[in-house]
Amino acid sequence: MTGLRARYLWPGGLVLVCLGLLGLAAGQLVALERQIRVSATENMIWIFGQTQAEALNLALALSGDADPQAIQTRFDLLLSRLTLLEQGPQRRFLEAAGLSEPLSGLRADLLRVDPLAGTPPEVLQAHVTSLIATLRGNASLVMAHDWQTQAARLDRLGHLHRLALAAVIGAAIAGLTLSAILIDREKRLMRARLDRLRSDQLASDLTREREQSENHRQFADLLAHQLRTPLAVIDSAMHRLTRGGKPAPPDLVAEKAAVTREAVARLVHLTDTALLMSRLDSDAITPRLRDHDLRELADAVIADVRRAPPRDSDPSRIVLSQALTPAIARCDPTLTAEILTNLLRNALLYTPPASPIEVELKQTISHVTCRIADHGPGMTPGCLARAFDRFARGEGHGNVPGSGLGLTLARHLARLQGGDVTLAPRAGGGLLATISLPAGNES
Amino acid sequence: MRHTVLRLIMILAIWAAPARAQEVLLTLTGAVTDGRVDITRADLAALPQHGYATSTSVSDGRPRFDGVLMRDLLALAGAKGESVRARALNDYVFDIPISDFHRYDVLAALTMNGAPLTARDKGPVWIVYPRDDHPELADIRYDMRWVWQLVALHVE
Structure with missing residues:
Protein backbone atom coordinates (compact mmCIF):
# COMPACT_ATOMS: atom_id res chain seq x y z
CA MET A 1 0.00 0.00 0.00
CA THR A 2 2.78 2.44 0.96
CA GLY A 3 4.67 1.38 -2.14
CA LEU A 4 1.62 2.06 -4.26
CA ARG A 5 1.11 5.43 -2.60
CA ALA A 6 4.74 6.37 -3.18
CA ARG A 7 4.40 5.20 -6.76
CA TYR A 8 1.70 7.79 -7.48
CA LEU A 9 2.75 10.41 -4.92
CA TRP A 10 5.86 11.52 -6.76
CA PRO A 11 4.50 11.94 -10.29
CA GLY A 12 1.21 13.34 -8.94
CA GLY A 13 3.10 15.84 -6.81
CA LEU A 14 5.28 16.82 -9.75
CA VAL A 15 2.23 17.30 -11.98
CA LEU A 16 0.70 19.55 -9.31
CA VAL A 17 3.96 21.50 -8.93
CA CYS A 18 4.21 21.84 -12.70
CA LEU A 19 0.61 23.06 -13.06
CA GLY A 20 0.92 25.33 -10.03
CA LEU A 21 4.06 26.97 -11.38
CA LEU A 22 2.53 27.39 -14.82
CA GLY A 23 -0.56 28.94 -13.23
CA LEU A 24 1.70 31.27 -11.27
CA ALA A 25 3.55 32.23 -14.44
CA ALA A 26 0.25 32.87 -16.23
CA GLY A 27 -0.88 35.06 -13.30
CA GLN A 28 2.38 37.00 -13.43
CA LEU A 29 2.03 37.52 -17.17
CA VAL A 30 -1.53 38.84 -16.77
CA ALA A 31 -0.33 41.21 -14.03
CA LEU A 32 2.56 42.20 -16.28
CA GLU A 33 0.20 42.99 -19.13
CA ARG A 34 -1.85 45.21 -16.85
CA GLN A 35 1.21 47.01 -15.56
CA ILE A 36 2.51 47.65 -19.04
CA ARG A 37 -0.57 49.67 -20.03
CA VAL A 38 0.27 53.36 -20.05
CA SER A 39 -2.50 55.73 -19.16
CA ALA A 40 -2.71 59.46 -19.74
CA THR A 41 -2.70 60.14 -16.00
CA GLU A 42 0.85 59.01 -15.84
CA ASN A 43 1.73 61.89 -18.08
CA MET A 44 1.70 64.24 -15.07
CA ILE A 45 4.84 66.12 -16.12
CA TRP A 46 3.07 67.21 -19.28
CA ILE A 47 -0.16 68.15 -17.49
CA PHE A 48 1.76 70.15 -14.92
CA GLY A 49 3.84 71.80 -17.64
CA GLN A 50 0.64 72.79 -19.45
CA THR A 51 -0.70 74.38 -16.29
CA GLN A 52 2.50 76.37 -15.93
CA ALA A 53 2.34 77.40 -19.58
CA GLU A 54 -1.25 78.63 -19.22
CA ALA A 55 -0.31 80.64 -16.13
CA LEU A 56 2.55 82.25 -18.09
CA ASN A 57 0.22 82.89 -21.06
CA LEU A 58 -2.22 84.68 -18.77
CA ALA A 59 0.59 86.75 -17.24
CA LEU A 60 1.77 87.64 -20.77
CA ALA A 61 -1.73 88.68 -21.81
CA LEU A 62 -2.03 90.84 -18.68
CA SER A 63 1.33 92.53 -19.14
CA GLY A 64 0.50 93.57 -22.74
CA ASP A 65 -2.55 95.51 -23.76
CA ALA A 66 -4.60 92.50 -24.79
CA ASP A 67 -8.35 92.93 -25.07
CA PRO A 68 -10.50 91.75 -22.16
CA GLN A 69 -11.88 88.85 -24.26
CA ALA A 70 -8.39 87.41 -24.79
CA ILE A 71 -7.58 87.81 -21.10
CA GLN A 72 -10.82 86.04 -20.23
CA THR A 73 -9.96 83.13 -22.54
CA ARG A 74 -6.50 82.78 -21.00
CA PHE A 75 -8.07 82.95 -17.55
CA ASP A 76 -10.55 80.21 -18.46
CA LEU A 77 -7.78 78.00 -19.83
CA LEU A 78 -5.67 78.36 -16.69
CA LEU A 79 -8.76 77.64 -14.60
CA SER A 80 -9.47 74.48 -16.62
CA ARG A 81 -5.89 73.25 -16.01
CA LEU A 82 -6.24 73.85 -12.27
CA THR A 83 -9.60 72.03 -12.41
CA LEU A 84 -7.83 69.13 -14.09
CA LEU A 85 -5.18 69.01 -11.36
CA GLU A 86 -7.92 68.73 -8.72
CA GLN A 87 -9.66 65.84 -10.46
CA GLY A 88 -9.41 62.19 -9.32
CA PRO A 89 -6.27 60.62 -10.76
CA GLN A 90 -4.27 63.87 -10.84
CA ARG A 91 -5.27 64.75 -7.25
CA ARG A 92 -4.20 61.31 -6.08
CA PHE A 93 -0.86 61.70 -7.83
CA LEU A 94 -0.23 65.03 -6.08
CA GLU A 95 -1.28 63.54 -2.74
CA ALA A 96 1.12 60.66 -3.21
CA ALA A 97 3.87 63.14 -4.11
CA GLY A 98 3.08 65.10 -0.92
CA LEU A 99 2.07 68.13 -3.00
CA SER A 100 -1.65 68.28 -2.27
CA GLU A 101 -0.98 70.65 0.66
CA PRO A 102 0.96 73.40 -1.17
CA LEU A 103 -1.20 73.08 -4.32
CA SER A 104 -4.64 72.80 -2.69
CA GLY A 105 -7.11 75.61 -3.14
CA LEU A 106 -5.33 77.09 -6.15
CA ARG A 107 -8.48 76.88 -8.23
CA ALA A 108 -10.70 78.37 -5.57
CA ASP A 109 -8.17 81.18 -5.04
CA LEU A 110 -8.06 81.93 -8.77
CA LEU A 111 -11.88 82.00 -8.98
CA ARG A 112 -11.83 84.75 -6.40
CA VAL A 113 -10.00 87.03 -8.85
CA ASP A 114 -12.24 86.22 -11.85
CA PRO A 115 -12.12 89.18 -14.32
CA LEU A 116 -15.79 88.50 -15.09
CA ALA A 117 -16.49 89.49 -11.50
CA GLY A 118 -14.72 92.80 -12.18
CA THR A 119 -11.35 92.13 -10.59
CA PRO A 120 -8.88 94.84 -11.58
CA PRO A 121 -6.09 93.63 -13.86
CA GLU A 122 -3.33 94.63 -11.36
CA VAL A 123 -4.83 92.38 -8.66
CA LEU A 124 -5.17 89.51 -11.12
CA GLN A 125 -1.59 90.07 -12.32
CA ALA A 126 -0.22 89.95 -8.77
CA HIS A 127 -2.18 86.76 -8.09
CA VAL A 128 -0.94 85.10 -11.28
CA THR A 129 2.64 86.05 -10.52
CA SER A 130 2.47 84.35 -7.14
CA LEU A 131 0.68 81.36 -8.73
CA ILE A 132 3.52 81.02 -11.28
CA ALA A 133 6.03 81.00 -8.44
CA THR A 134 4.11 78.30 -6.57
CA LEU A 135 3.85 76.13 -9.68
CA ARG A 136 7.53 76.57 -10.55
CA GLY A 137 8.53 75.70 -7.00
CA ASN A 138 6.74 72.38 -7.23
CA ALA A 139 7.38 71.42 -10.86
CA SER A 140 10.62 69.60 -10.09
CA LEU A 141 8.90 67.71 -7.27
CA VAL A 142 6.16 66.61 -9.66
CA MET A 143 8.80 65.46 -12.13
CA ALA A 144 10.74 63.66 -9.41
CA HIS A 145 7.65 61.84 -8.20
CA ASP A 146 6.63 61.01 -11.75
CA TRP A 147 9.98 59.43 -12.49
CA GLN A 148 9.97 57.70 -9.14
CA THR A 149 6.57 56.22 -9.99
CA GLN A 150 7.79 55.17 -13.41
CA ALA A 151 10.94 53.60 -11.95
CA ALA A 152 8.92 51.78 -9.30
CA ARG A 153 6.61 50.54 -12.01
CA LEU A 154 9.58 49.31 -14.04
CA ASP A 155 10.88 47.58 -10.90
CA ARG A 156 7.53 45.87 -10.47
CA LEU A 157 7.56 44.85 -14.11
CA GLY A 158 11.06 43.44 -13.69
CA HIS A 159 9.99 41.62 -10.55
CA LEU A 160 6.91 40.13 -12.23
CA HIS A 161 9.04 39.21 -15.19
CA ARG A 162 11.61 37.42 -13.04
CA LEU A 163 8.87 35.65 -11.09
CA ALA A 164 7.21 34.46 -14.30
CA LEU A 165 10.57 33.33 -15.66
CA ALA A 166 11.38 31.47 -12.44
CA ALA A 167 7.93 29.84 -12.50
CA VAL A 168 8.40 28.72 -16.09
CA ILE A 169 11.89 27.36 -15.36
CA GLY A 170 10.52 25.59 -12.27
CA ALA A 171 7.70 24.10 -14.32
CA ALA A 172 10.18 22.98 -16.95
CA ILE A 173 12.35 21.29 -14.32
CA ALA A 174 9.31 19.62 -12.77
CA GLY A 175 8.20 18.50 -16.23
CA LEU A 176 11.63 17.11 -17.06
CA THR A 177 11.82 15.26 -13.74
CA LEU A 178 8.34 13.90 -14.35
CA SER A 179 9.25 12.63 -17.79
CA ALA A 180 12.49 11.14 -16.43
CA ILE A 181 10.50 9.27 -13.77
CA LEU A 182 7.96 8.07 -16.33
CA ILE A 183 10.65 6.97 -18.79
CA ASP A 184 12.50 5.13 -16.03
CA ARG A 185 9.28 3.44 -14.96
CA GLU A 186 8.45 2.47 -18.52
CA LYS A 187 11.93 1.00 -18.93
CA ARG A 188 11.57 -1.02 -15.76
CA LEU A 189 8.14 -2.20 -16.86
CA MET A 190 9.53 -3.29 -20.23
CA ARG A 191 12.39 -5.11 -18.55
CA ALA A 192 9.98 -6.89 -16.19
CA ARG A 193 7.79 -7.86 -19.12
CA LEU A 194 10.78 -9.24 -21.00
CA ASP A 195 11.92 -11.15 -17.92
CA ARG A 196 8.48 -12.64 -17.53
CA LEU A 197 8.35 -13.64 -21.20
CA ARG A 198 11.78 -15.23 -20.91
CA SER A 199 10.85 -17.13 -17.76
CA ASP A 200 7.59 -18.29 -19.37
CA GLN A 201 9.62 -19.48 -22.35
CA LEU A 202 12.05 -21.29 -20.05
CA ALA A 203 9.20 -22.89 -18.11
CA SER A 204 7.52 -24.12 -21.28
CA ASP A 205 10.86 -25.34 -22.64
CA LEU A 206 11.42 -27.24 -19.43
CA THR A 207 7.95 -28.81 -19.53
CA ARG A 208 8.50 -29.82 -23.14
CA GLU A 209 11.89 -31.22 -22.33
CA ARG A 210 10.44 -33.19 -19.41
CA GLU A 211 7.62 -34.53 -21.55
CA GLN A 212 10.06 -35.55 -24.21
CA SER A 213 12.34 -37.21 -21.75
CA GLU A 214 9.38 -39.06 -20.23
CA ASN A 215 8.26 -40.05 -23.73
CA HIS A 216 11.70 -41.35 -24.53
CA ARG A 217 11.80 -43.34 -21.33
CA GLN A 218 8.38 -44.87 -22.01
CA PHE A 219 9.35 -45.46 -25.59
CA ALA A 220 12.53 -47.19 -24.58
CA ASP A 221 10.60 -49.37 -22.09
CA LEU A 222 8.02 -50.26 -24.69
CA LEU A 223 10.58 -50.89 -27.37
CA ALA A 224 12.54 -53.17 -25.10
CA HIS A 225 9.34 -55.01 -24.24
CA GLN A 226 8.26 -55.29 -27.87
CA LEU A 227 11.72 -56.35 -28.97
CA ARG A 228 11.79 -59.19 -26.46
CA THR A 229 8.98 -61.22 -28.10
CA PRO A 230 10.38 -61.44 -31.67
CA LEU A 231 13.88 -61.90 -30.28
CA ALA A 232 12.62 -64.72 -28.10
CA VAL A 233 10.86 -66.25 -31.14
CA ILE A 234 14.08 -66.06 -33.19
CA ASP A 235 16.09 -67.48 -30.31
CA SER A 236 13.66 -70.35 -29.82
CA ALA A 237 13.70 -71.13 -33.60
CA MET A 238 17.50 -71.12 -33.68
CA HIS A 239 17.60 -73.32 -30.61
CA ARG A 240 15.18 -75.78 -32.16
CA LEU A 241 17.25 -75.96 -35.38
CA THR A 242 20.52 -76.68 -33.59
CA ARG A 243 19.15 -79.03 -30.95
CA GLY A 244 20.42 -82.65 -30.90
CA GLY A 245 23.59 -82.05 -32.91
CA LYS A 246 22.24 -83.36 -36.17
CA PRO A 247 21.11 -81.32 -39.16
CA ALA A 248 17.48 -80.35 -38.98
CA PRO A 249 15.10 -81.74 -41.58
CA PRO A 250 14.45 -79.28 -44.46
CA ASP A 251 10.77 -78.85 -43.62
CA LEU A 252 11.67 -77.83 -40.07
CA VAL A 253 14.27 -75.38 -41.40
CA ALA A 254 11.68 -73.88 -43.74
CA GLU A 255 9.15 -73.57 -40.94
CA LYS A 256 11.59 -71.97 -38.49
CA ALA A 257 12.93 -69.68 -41.24
CA ALA A 258 9.38 -68.44 -41.88
CA VAL A 259 8.83 -67.84 -38.16
CA THR A 260 12.19 -66.05 -37.90
CA ARG A 261 11.50 -63.88 -40.94
CA GLU A 262 8.15 -62.91 -39.56
CA ALA A 263 9.80 -61.95 -36.27
CA VAL A 264 12.46 -59.96 -38.12
CA ALA A 265 9.72 -58.21 -40.12
CA ARG A 266 8.11 -57.17 -36.85
CA LEU A 267 11.44 -55.92 -35.60
CA VAL A 268 11.94 -53.91 -38.80
CA HIS A 269 8.45 -52.50 -38.54
CA LEU A 270 9.10 -51.54 -34.93
CA THR A 271 12.34 -49.78 -35.76
CA ASP A 272 10.69 -48.02 -38.74
CA THR A 273 7.93 -46.74 -36.49
CA ALA A 274 10.41 -45.65 -33.85
CA LEU A 275 12.48 -43.82 -36.48
CA LEU A 276 9.45 -42.08 -37.97
CA MET A 277 8.25 -41.04 -34.52
CA SER A 278 11.63 -39.66 -33.64
CA ARG A 279 11.78 -37.69 -36.90
CA LEU A 280 8.28 -36.38 -36.24
CA ASP A 281 9.33 -35.28 -32.78
CA SER A 282 12.19 -33.28 -34.16
CA ASP A 283 10.03 -31.77 -36.94
CA ALA A 284 12.29 -33.35 -39.52
CA ILE A 285 9.43 -34.46 -41.77
CA THR A 286 8.26 -32.16 -44.53
CA PRO A 287 5.37 -33.68 -46.45
CA ARG A 288 5.66 -33.45 -50.25
CA LEU A 289 2.09 -32.61 -51.19
CA MET B 1 -19.30 86.56 -48.02
CA ARG B 2 -20.79 83.97 -45.76
CA HIS B 3 -18.05 84.69 -43.27
CA THR B 4 -19.05 88.33 -43.14
CA VAL B 5 -22.68 87.38 -42.67
CA LEU B 6 -21.79 85.13 -39.80
CA ARG B 7 -19.70 87.85 -38.23
CA LEU B 8 -22.65 90.19 -38.58
CA ILE B 9 -24.90 87.61 -37.01
CA MET B 10 -22.41 87.17 -34.19
CA ILE B 11 -22.35 90.89 -33.49
CA LEU B 12 -26.11 90.99 -33.60
CA ALA B 13 -26.23 87.97 -31.38
CA ILE B 14 -24.71 89.93 -28.52
CA TRP B 15 -27.90 91.98 -28.46
CA ALA B 16 -30.41 89.46 -29.57
CA ALA B 17 -32.19 86.99 -27.31
CA PRO B 18 -31.04 83.78 -29.09
CA ALA B 19 -27.45 85.00 -28.90
CA ARG B 20 -26.07 81.78 -27.39
CA ALA B 21 -27.70 79.66 -30.07
CA GLN B 22 -25.82 81.52 -32.82
CA GLU B 23 -22.47 81.35 -31.03
CA VAL B 24 -19.89 79.65 -33.31
CA LEU B 25 -18.48 76.67 -31.43
CA LEU B 26 -16.43 74.94 -34.10
CA THR B 27 -14.72 75.99 -37.27
CA LEU B 28 -14.10 73.31 -39.90
CA THR B 29 -11.54 73.93 -42.60
CA GLY B 30 -9.78 71.97 -45.34
CA ALA B 31 -11.72 69.42 -47.36
CA VAL B 32 -15.16 70.69 -46.34
CA THR B 33 -17.91 72.54 -48.18
CA ASP B 34 -16.46 75.79 -49.57
CA GLY B 35 -13.24 75.18 -47.59
CA ARG B 36 -14.65 76.52 -44.34
CA VAL B 37 -17.75 75.75 -42.30
CA ASP B 38 -18.65 77.43 -39.01
CA ILE B 39 -20.78 75.33 -36.73
CA THR B 40 -23.04 77.10 -34.26
CA ARG B 41 -24.64 75.74 -31.14
CA ALA B 42 -27.95 75.78 -33.06
CA ASP B 43 -26.39 73.67 -35.85
CA LEU B 44 -25.32 71.13 -33.27
CA ALA B 45 -28.72 71.16 -31.61
CA ALA B 46 -30.33 70.39 -34.98
CA LEU B 47 -28.27 67.21 -35.38
CA PRO B 48 -29.42 63.90 -33.82
CA GLN B 49 -28.42 63.87 -30.17
CA HIS B 50 -26.49 60.98 -28.69
CA GLY B 51 -25.04 60.20 -25.32
CA TYR B 52 -23.52 57.54 -23.07
CA ALA B 53 -21.69 57.11 -19.81
CA THR B 54 -18.03 56.19 -19.94
CA SER B 55 -14.94 56.26 -17.79
CA THR B 56 -12.24 58.75 -18.72
CA SER B 57 -8.52 58.77 -18.15
CA VAL B 58 -8.52 62.07 -16.25
CA SER B 59 -11.46 61.74 -13.89
CA ASP B 60 -13.05 59.22 -11.54
CA GLY B 61 -16.35 57.44 -12.06
CA ARG B 62 -18.33 57.18 -15.30
CA PRO B 63 -19.73 60.55 -16.21
CA ARG B 64 -22.51 60.75 -18.78
CA PHE B 65 -21.71 62.66 -21.95
CA ASP B 66 -24.25 64.08 -24.40
CA GLY B 67 -23.76 65.72 -27.75
CA VAL B 68 -23.60 64.79 -31.41
CA LEU B 69 -21.67 62.09 -33.21
CA MET B 70 -18.47 63.27 -34.83
CA ARG B 71 -19.43 61.50 -38.08
CA ASP B 72 -22.73 63.44 -38.21
CA LEU B 73 -20.80 66.64 -37.61
CA LEU B 74 -18.36 65.92 -40.45
CA ALA B 75 -21.22 64.92 -42.73
CA LEU B 76 -22.91 68.23 -41.96
CA ALA B 77 -19.79 70.06 -43.06
CA GLY B 78 -19.45 67.86 -46.15
CA ALA B 79 -16.03 66.71 -45.03
CA LYS B 80 -14.11 64.45 -47.41
CA GLY B 81 -10.76 63.23 -46.17
CA GLU B 82 -8.70 60.70 -44.28
CA SER B 83 -8.02 62.48 -41.03
CA VAL B 84 -8.81 65.62 -39.05
CA ARG B 85 -6.36 67.83 -37.25
CA ALA B 86 -8.20 68.80 -34.05
CA ARG B 87 -7.18 72.09 -32.49
CA ALA B 88 -7.99 73.13 -28.91
CA LEU B 89 -8.36 76.52 -27.35
CA ASN B 90 -4.79 76.37 -26.06
CA ASP B 91 -3.47 75.42 -29.53
CA TYR B 92 -3.13 71.74 -28.60
CA VAL B 93 -3.32 69.89 -31.95
CA PHE B 94 -3.81 66.25 -32.59
CA ASP B 95 -4.43 64.22 -35.76
CA ILE B 96 -7.34 61.78 -35.58
CA PRO B 97 -8.12 59.33 -38.40
CA ILE B 98 -11.68 59.82 -39.64
CA SER B 99 -12.10 56.02 -39.65
CA ASP B 100 -12.31 56.26 -35.83
CA PHE B 101 -15.61 58.15 -36.14
CA HIS B 102 -17.09 55.40 -38.32
CA ARG B 103 -15.76 52.53 -36.29
CA TYR B 104 -16.80 53.97 -32.91
CA ASP B 105 -19.59 56.26 -31.74
CA VAL B 106 -17.22 59.12 -31.05
CA LEU B 107 -19.03 62.11 -29.52
CA ALA B 108 -18.54 65.80 -29.82
CA ALA B 109 -19.79 66.17 -26.25
CA LEU B 110 -21.43 69.37 -25.11
CA THR B 111 -22.58 68.34 -21.66
CA MET B 112 -21.17 66.18 -18.87
CA ASN B 113 -23.61 64.76 -16.34
CA GLY B 114 -26.21 67.15 -17.76
CA ALA B 115 -24.13 70.27 -17.14
CA PRO B 116 -22.86 72.22 -20.18
CA LEU B 117 -19.10 71.98 -20.67
CA THR B 118 -17.36 75.35 -20.47
CA ALA B 119 -13.92 76.61 -21.32
CA ARG B 120 -13.20 76.59 -17.59
CA ASP B 121 -13.41 72.84 -17.60
CA LYS B 122 -13.07 70.93 -20.91
CA GLY B 123 -15.64 72.67 -23.02
CA PRO B 124 -17.24 73.90 -24.99
CA VAL B 125 -16.66 70.71 -27.01
CA TRP B 126 -14.90 67.56 -25.83
CA ILE B 127 -14.17 64.64 -28.15
CA VAL B 128 -15.29 61.57 -26.23
CA TYR B 129 -14.65 57.92 -27.16
CA PRO B 130 -16.88 55.05 -25.91
CA ARG B 131 -13.93 53.83 -23.83
CA ASP B 132 -15.87 51.22 -21.83
CA ASP B 133 -17.55 49.52 -24.82
CA HIS B 134 -14.30 48.71 -26.64
CA PRO B 135 -11.39 47.41 -24.57
CA GLU B 136 -8.85 48.59 -27.15
CA LEU B 137 -9.88 52.21 -26.50
CA ALA B 138 -8.52 52.10 -22.94
CA ASP B 139 -5.09 52.91 -24.26
CA ILE B 140 -2.83 55.98 -24.27
CA ARG B 141 -3.03 56.12 -28.09
CA TYR B 142 -6.77 56.72 -27.86
CA ASP B 143 -6.69 58.73 -24.62
CA MET B 144 -4.64 61.33 -26.50
CA ARG B 145 -7.44 61.71 -29.06
CA TRP B 146 -9.87 62.94 -26.40
CA VAL B 147 -9.22 66.52 -27.41
CA TRP B 148 -10.94 68.91 -25.01
CA GLN B 149 -11.71 72.59 -25.46
CA LEU B 150 -12.08 71.76 -29.14
CA VAL B 151 -12.47 74.83 -31.36
CA ALA B 152 -11.39 73.80 -34.83
CA LEU B 153 -11.12 70.81 -37.12
CA HIS B 154 -8.99 70.76 -40.24
CA VAL B 155 -10.00 67.97 -42.61
CA GLU B 156 -7.26 66.44 -44.77
Missing part, protein backbone atom coordinates in the same frame (compact mmCIF):
# COMPACT_ATOMS: atom_id res chain seq x y z
CA ARG A 290 0.89 -33.52 -54.68
CA ASP A 291 -2.44 -34.57 -56.13
CA HIS A 292 -2.85 -38.35 -55.88
CA ASP A 293 -5.69 -40.74 -56.44
CA LEU A 294 -6.45 -42.00 -52.96
CA ARG A 295 -8.07 -45.06 -54.52
CA GLU A 296 -4.87 -46.17 -56.24
CA LEU A 297 -3.00 -45.59 -52.99
CA ALA A 298 -5.53 -47.64 -51.01
CA ASP A 299 -5.28 -50.43 -53.60
CA ALA A 300 -1.52 -50.53 -53.33
CA VAL A 301 -1.58 -50.48 -49.50
CA ILE A 302 -4.17 -53.28 -49.37
CA ALA A 303 -2.02 -55.33 -51.75
CA ASP A 304 1.02 -54.74 -49.52
CA VAL A 305 -0.86 -55.72 -46.37
CA ARG A 306 -2.13 -58.83 -48.10
CA ARG A 307 1.42 -59.73 -49.06
CA ALA A 308 2.73 -59.32 -45.53
CA PRO A 309 -0.17 -59.56 -43.07
CA PRO A 310 0.29 -59.42 -39.32
CA ARG A 311 0.70 -62.77 -37.71
CA ASP A 312 -2.37 -65.02 -37.47
CA SER A 313 -4.56 -62.71 -39.56
CA ASP A 314 -6.39 -63.25 -42.79
CA PRO A 315 -5.97 -60.22 -45.03
CA SER A 316 -8.63 -61.42 -47.46
CA ARG A 317 -11.16 -60.00 -45.01
CA ILE A 318 -10.31 -56.50 -46.36
CA VAL A 319 -12.94 -55.45 -48.89
CA LEU A 320 -12.55 -52.24 -50.91
CA SER A 321 -15.93 -51.01 -52.06
CA GLN A 322 -15.82 -50.15 -55.76
CA ALA A 323 -16.06 -46.40 -56.19
CA LEU A 324 -16.62 -45.21 -59.76
CA THR A 325 -14.67 -41.98 -59.73
CA PRO A 326 -11.05 -41.43 -58.77
CA ALA A 327 -10.74 -39.67 -55.39
CA ILE A 328 -8.02 -37.07 -55.84
CA ALA A 329 -6.44 -35.87 -52.58
CA ARG A 330 -3.60 -33.48 -52.00
CA CYS A 331 -1.20 -35.59 -49.98
CA ASP A 332 2.22 -37.15 -49.56
CA PRO A 333 1.81 -40.76 -50.83
CA THR A 334 4.44 -42.27 -48.53
CA LEU A 335 2.96 -40.74 -45.39
CA THR A 336 -0.60 -41.56 -46.48
CA ALA A 337 0.38 -45.17 -47.17
CA GLU A 338 1.89 -45.33 -43.69
CA ILE A 339 -1.39 -44.13 -42.18
CA LEU A 340 -3.53 -46.55 -44.20
CA THR A 341 -1.22 -49.46 -43.40
CA ASN A 342 -1.42 -48.61 -39.75
CA LEU A 343 -5.20 -48.44 -39.67
CA LEU A 344 -5.62 -51.63 -41.71
CA ARG A 345 -3.17 -53.64 -39.57
CA ASN A 346 -4.98 -52.41 -36.46
CA ALA A 347 -8.28 -53.59 -37.92
CA LEU A 348 -6.76 -56.96 -38.71
CA LEU A 349 -5.16 -57.37 -35.31
CA TYR A 350 -8.03 -56.31 -33.07
CA THR A 351 -11.05 -57.98 -34.69
CA PRO A 352 -12.29 -61.55 -34.76
CA PRO A 353 -10.64 -63.71 -37.48
CA ALA A 354 -13.60 -64.04 -39.85
CA SER A 355 -15.19 -60.59 -39.55
CA PRO A 356 -15.11 -58.36 -42.63
CA ILE A 357 -13.19 -55.10 -42.86
CA GLU A 358 -14.81 -52.65 -45.27
CA VAL A 359 -12.80 -49.87 -46.88
CA GLU A 360 -14.80 -47.08 -48.50
CA LEU A 361 -13.73 -43.85 -50.23
CA LYS A 362 -15.85 -40.72 -50.17
CA GLN A 363 -15.47 -37.28 -51.56
CA THR A 364 -16.87 -34.01 -50.22
CA ILE A 365 -16.24 -30.53 -51.65
CA SER A 366 -13.23 -29.89 -49.51
CA HIS A 367 -12.02 -33.32 -48.43
CA VAL A 368 -11.47 -36.88 -49.56
CA THR A 369 -12.07 -39.49 -46.87
CA CYS A 370 -11.24 -43.12 -46.53
CA ARG A 371 -13.33 -45.03 -43.99
CA ILE A 372 -12.25 -48.37 -42.56
CA ALA A 373 -15.13 -50.10 -40.79
CA ASP A 374 -14.65 -53.33 -38.82
CA HIS A 375 -17.03 -55.65 -37.00
CA GLY A 376 -14.86 -56.12 -33.94
CA PRO A 377 -15.58 -55.37 -30.30
CA GLY A 378 -15.17 -51.60 -30.86
CA MET A 379 -13.85 -49.34 -28.16
CA THR A 380 -15.27 -48.07 -24.87
CA PRO A 381 -15.83 -44.28 -24.67
CA GLY A 382 -12.85 -44.01 -22.27
CA CYS A 383 -10.62 -45.87 -24.70
CA LEU A 384 -11.83 -43.71 -27.62
CA ALA A 385 -10.97 -40.56 -25.68
CA ARG A 386 -7.39 -41.72 -25.04
CA ALA A 387 -6.87 -43.64 -28.28
CA PHE A 388 -4.58 -41.03 -29.83
CA ASP A 389 -2.45 -40.45 -26.74
CA ARG A 390 1.08 -41.76 -26.89
CA PHE A 391 1.59 -45.31 -25.62
CA ALA A 392 -2.13 -45.73 -25.00
CA ARG A 393 -2.99 -49.39 -25.58
CA GLY A 394 -6.50 -50.71 -25.88
CA GLU A 395 -7.82 -52.67 -22.92
CA GLY A 396 -7.17 -56.38 -22.96
CA HIS A 397 -4.59 -56.30 -25.77
CA GLY A 398 -1.66 -57.35 -23.62
CA ASN A 399 -0.94 -60.33 -25.87
CA VAL A 400 -1.24 -58.45 -29.15
CA PRO A 401 2.05 -56.92 -30.31
CA GLY A 402 1.85 -53.10 -30.60
CA SER A 403 3.80 -50.04 -29.70
CA GLY A 404 0.95 -47.82 -28.60
CA LEU A 405 2.32 -45.34 -31.13
CA GLY A 406 0.45 -46.36 -34.25
CA LEU A 407 -2.62 -44.12 -33.89
CA THR A 408 -0.57 -41.25 -32.53
CA LEU A 409 1.67 -41.48 -35.55
CA ALA A 410 -1.27 -41.82 -37.94
CA ARG A 411 -2.96 -38.69 -36.65
CA HIS A 412 0.31 -36.75 -36.64
CA LEU A 413 1.01 -37.68 -40.23
CA ALA A 414 -2.55 -36.84 -41.33
CA ARG A 415 -2.43 -33.44 -39.65
CA LEU A 416 0.93 -32.73 -41.23
CA GLN A 417 -0.85 -32.98 -44.58
CA GLY A 418 -3.76 -30.78 -43.53
CA GLY A 419 -6.05 -33.74 -42.83
CA ASP A 420 -6.98 -35.80 -39.78
CA VAL A 421 -7.63 -39.30 -38.46
CA THR A 422 -10.70 -39.92 -36.29
CA LEU A 423 -12.23 -42.96 -34.58
CA ALA A 424 -15.94 -43.49 -33.95
CA PRO A 425 -18.15 -46.45 -32.99
CA ARG A 426 -19.69 -48.08 -36.03
CA ALA A 427 -23.48 -48.28 -36.14
CA GLY A 428 -24.28 -51.95 -35.50
CA GLY A 429 -21.05 -52.68 -33.60
CA GLY A 430 -17.38 -52.34 -34.37
CA LEU A 431 -15.12 -49.36 -35.02
CA LEU A 432 -15.08 -46.79 -37.79
CA ALA A 433 -11.65 -45.26 -38.50
CA THR A 434 -11.70 -42.29 -40.87
CA ILE A 435 -8.78 -40.63 -42.55
CA SER A 436 -9.62 -37.35 -44.23
CA LEU A 437 -7.31 -35.42 -46.55
CA PRO A 438 -7.77 -32.11 -48.42
CA ALA A 439 -9.31 -32.62 -51.86
CA GLY A 440 -6.93 -32.14 -54.77
CA ASN A 441 -7.25 -29.47 -57.44
CA GLU A 442 -7.95 -31.92 -60.25
CA SER A 443 -11.07 -33.35 -58.68
